[in-house]
Amino acid sequence: MDLDFVCVHAGRPAAELTRRDVALALLAVPSGVALVALPDLRRALMAAGNPLSLPFWESAKATLRAIESGGATVGDVQRWLESTGTEPLLLTRSFFVWPEEDERGPVAEEMFGRLVAHLEERVAAGEVDPDALAQGDEAAREVYEDLQERWLNSPLPDGRVPGIAVSDEQDEELFAAWDEEEAFALSELRRILAELPDPERPAGDLRAACVRLREVLADPGYPGNVLRACAGYDGEPLPADDEELWLTVTAGIAGPISDLPEDDDTPERFSDLEGELSHEDSVLAALCAIHHADWLAVVAALARRGPGVLASPERIARLIAESDDIDVQMDEPDDLEAAETLFSSVTPLWACLGIVDRREVLTPLGRWGLPKALERAWSAD
Known part of the structure; x- marks a missing residue:
């Protein structure tokens, strides 16, 4: 694993990589491999003019070590990923839950990408403090949660409300799967009764x-x-x-x-x-x-x-x-x-x-x- 791997994984040049990009790349390989690669990756990003920050690197090392030792829960890893400042919350205060990546429909995929871009803008504007998030600052976390809650429940320029649009798509997929299952069960019932x-x-x-x-x-x-x-x-x-x-x-x-x-x-x-x-x-x-x-x-x-x-x-x-x-x-x-x-x-x-x-x-x-x-x-x- 090296800087080229991270750039390809994120689809961005080194100078534009975010903490989330690096975190996702680190989680995409075995934790032992990521730990070994961490020092060289940090030096390569410094050379590229994108050093990120000390709290991020320290949190990355701590999380990877916990994963390697078996002491990290799924929730711990998700919380660390969210502390990058641009990862959408898995579960919001209003109990909105993003579908798993391989289960997102076109609308969920679009809205997820829009939120990531929105969070990147808020980090650049100083409204979200990733270093404070990485250090477990509860006030920073509250700001981060509030910002996402507002975005999910506010209309986009085209009138769609992101949270509702994603939920509606999930409902449609659920109903379609239900109808398909019911139709198959009905055909089997009729086949059995005909005998x-x-x-x-x-x-x-x-x-x-x-x-x-x-x-x-x-x-x-x-x-x-x-x-x-x-x-x-x-x-x-x-x-x-x-x-x-x-x-x-x-x-x-x-x-x-x-x-x-x-x-x-x-x-x-x-x-x-x-x-x-x-x-x-x-x-x-x-x-x-x-x-x-x-x-x-x-x-x-x-x-x-x-x-x-x-x-x-x-x-x-x-x-x-x-x-x-x-x-x-x-x-x-x-x-x-x-x-x-x-x-x-x-x-x-x-x-x-x-x-x-x-x-x-x-x-x-x-x-x-x-x-x-x-x-x-x-x-x-």
Whole structure:
């Protein structure tokens, strides 16, 4: 490693290299190699008229030594990189987080580069003091954090707000990946169901289940409030058709449509980060955390086995682990426990719909309707 390596890595001539450029180059090679190269690199930069500063070199040596000895954490290294004065904060006060370098889209890449350039201007103007940052000055760090917070939340000349633009891009990527995963899961579900006989519609069981379901949905408490949120029923009249009602609610369990309605203490409830979620919020969170692959494995297995099969959370976790329909590794006890915990929020709701009975055994109604409801959940616009 030498000055030429740093210049190529940064894409700048020696006279224009910043502390961040040098730090990134040092972190790009093994720490032992960087430590050996440090004295020669410092002399070469002095000869090029860009000596940087003593606090920077001392902080670089200390950080590299800590990395080499195994005493540096990822956070320590990130903090040192940020102390160069032109490295964007990984996590801001408003909890904005930059995507990893290999996961940034075009907008994130553009905004990250814009912020680096902005910080370089602030260093040149004397508003950011890299030496004070390298020495752990808390006042300098506060100025540095404030400056980035303002930039992320201030409109650019074209009207875009950097933090919002990056978050919107991430949301679009997340939704696109989700849609792709859902489409694949739907195609697999249809392939599996095409190989199985179509069960007879249990009209009497469906009618009785919907009588009970309408009573549950009329109750303001759990589980009615959760099932209404799952189905997206927020005050409007319920469908008169039993099949439409039942399939909509069942599909909502696999893909909740809305949150619980807000009440007077909702802002306080969610602003208390150390407080516990209500039972209803915990149930909805669990439903949203279940992956498409897990739903596919469970419903496919139950459809193949038919009425009478045990569908307890423990058995469901095992069905996922043993499934040939999905590519998932659940060899550790913690994996099975996590799946069991998530589906512990599902089976009581299934019981309200007559999908399982009091012994948590799949019913004919569950065998008939679960696959149809899952298909509906993944086919909805």
